[in-house]
Amino acid sequence: VTSGRAADVAIVGGGVIGLALARELAGRGRRVVVLERGETAQEASWAAAGLLSAQSDVGVPGAFFDLAIESRALYPAWASDLEAETGEAVGYRATGLVRCAFDAGESEALRGFLWQRERGLPLEWWDAPVLAARFGGALSPDVRSGLFFPEEGVVDPRKLTRARGVSVRVRGVEVRSRTAARRFWIEDGRCLGVETEGGRLAADAVVDAAGAWAAFDRELPFAVPVEPVRGQIVELDLGGSAPDTVVHSEAVYLAPQGGGRVLVGSTLERAGFARVVTAGALGALLESAARLWPAVRTARFVTAWAGLRPGTPDGLPILGDCGIRGLYFAAGHFRNGILLAPVTARKIADLLTGGAASPDLASFRVGRFRSGRAGPSPVSGPGVFR
Numbered sequence: 001v002t003s004g005r006a007a008d009v010a011i012v013g014g015g016v017i018g019l020a021l022a023r024e025l026a027g028r029g030r031r032v033v034v035l036e037r038g039e040t041a042q043e044a045s046w047a048a049a050g051l052l053s054a055q056s057d058v059g060v061p062g063a064f065f066d067l068a069i070e071s072r073a074l075y076p077a078w079a080s081d082l083e084a085e086t087g088e089a090v091g092y093r094a095t096g097l098v099r100c101a102f103d104a105g106e107s108e109a110l111r112g113f114l115w116q117r118e119r120g121l122p123l124e125w126w127d128a129p130v131l132a133a134r135f136g137g138a139l140s141p142d143v144r145s146g147l148f149f150p151e152e153g154v155v156d157p158r159k160l161t162r163a164r165g166v167s168v169r170v171r172g173v174e175v176r177s178r179t180a181a182r183r184f185w186i187e188d189g190r191c192l193g194v195e196t197e198g199g200r201l202a203a204d205a206v207v208d209a210a211g212a213w214a215a216f217d218r219e220l221p222f223a224v225p226v227e228p229v230r231g232q233i234v235e236l237d238l239g240g241s242a243p244d245t246v247v248h249s250e251a252v253y254l255a256p257q258g259g260g261r262v263l264v265g266s267t268l269e270r271a272g273f274a275r276v277v278t279a280g281a282l283g284a285l286l287e288s289a290a291r292l293w294p295a296v297r298t299a300r301f302v303t304a305w306a307g308l309r310p311g312t313p314d315g316l317p318i319l320g321d322c323g324i325r326g327l328y329f330a331a332g333h334f335r336n337g338i339l340l341a342p343v344t345a346r347k348i349a350d351l352l353t354g355g356a357a358s359p360d361l362a363s364f365r366v367g368r369f370r371s372g373r374a375g376p377s378p379v380s381g382p383g384v385f386r
């Protein structure tokens with residue numbers, strides 16, 4: 001059974017990545033269908049803190065760093081276009097971000113970011129007197145140095161995906177909620193569409209943007225080593241004691257959301273698909289946060305949640321074509337999917353509408369995992385993920 005009209009592009013997954021790509025493609029005149037197993041934007045993209053940390057998270061030069069910087073640069077216009085189109089605010093703010101060091105070892109690790117100056121990227125070294133002048137007594141006096149990244153920012157992921165949902169509907173994208181893709185429809189080495197419980201959807205191109213579930217088709221002739229990495233977040237109301245910039249230690253970050261609200265995140269846990277909040281994680285997050293920003297101890301607890309990041313063995317996303325004609329990936333964005341949504345949408349849309357793979361996607365193709373049909377690579381011990 002073939003259900004409905006054929007699409008130019010079928011996208012599996014209605015998170016920030018699938019919706020951003022759908023919007024971009026519809027803006028280029030393509031007929032797009034998004035298949036979403038549940039409701040759109042209820043998984044990782046709902047759970048994210050919304051840090052746009054390109055310089056302060058990646059740290060090492062290379063294709064991934066370049067991708068992150070390119071995406072951050074797209075953000076201001078991307079956010080304001082979306083707001084103008086939908087009338088919905090998305091909470092984008094260039095707050096800056098300070099990474100804090102408690103001891104000589106952590107200070108030394110911060111020096112590892114200083115190469116970015118040679119790239120013309122702004123950073124400021126803040127020693128203890130500068131930190132005291134900037135934050136008064138709000139920051140722990142135990143912090144001995146900091147590195148400030150003035151161009152980092154935040155967005156509100158829930159507002160962002162809600163606006164994106166409005167935008168794709170305005171642009172004529174068909175979003176099929178409660179419609180799970182069961183497998184890709186592949187014949188003679190070509191992907192012809194997607195098989196769902198309601199039948200087949202024919203499409204000229206299919207994009208797997210299914211987040212932590214991107215390996216849902218176990219019959220593909222290659223492994224898609226994406227697996228869930230749980231993150232937990234606590235929301236606090238710090239009132240007038242909230243920081244006005246993102247404050248980050250080795251262990252934790254405080255991300256201001258406006259109105260005194262602060263998100264404290266996040267854990268990195270390999271616990272399968274169990275999207276639960278645990279007492280131990282909340283205790284550890286709050287303890288680390290209070291060590292950095294003592295007012296946390298008297299903050300009002302608002303809520304807490306968990307989400308599943310789409311992790312890959314090398315911590316890098318899976319982008320582009322895969323050797324099966326008509327099948328593409330936009331998955332595995334791990335800790336940076338909110339940041340990387342604009343650049344992913346643009347580059348995958350370029351690939352689908354222009355035909356040629358952009359050379360800067362080469363290092364992100366799924367073909368880099370040449371482990372045969374063994375399934376997702378086992379992830380062993382801490383440190384495998386950045």
Ligand SMILES: Cc1cc2nc3c(=O)[nH]c(=O)nc-3n(C[C@H](O)[C@H](O)[C@H](O)COP(=O)(O)OP(=O)(O)OC[C@H]3O[C@@H](n4cnc5c(N)ncnc54)[C@H](O)[C@@H]3O)c2cc1C
Binds near residue numbers: 016
């Ligand atoms: C606690 C936490 C904090 C984070 N903080 C940040 C941050 O500060 N900055 C940042 O940039 N990133 C952050 N991230 C990472 C970011 O959330 C993810 O990288 C991003 O949301 C991934 O988007 P996605 O669209 O690929 O996945 P998702 O949002 O998970 O969307 C995938 C969608 O696919 C659907 N789906 C799955 N299987 C099927 C199927 N078979 N058929 C149809 N639909 C299917 C799912 O229901 C889901 O809606 C954080 C993540 C977590 C969990």
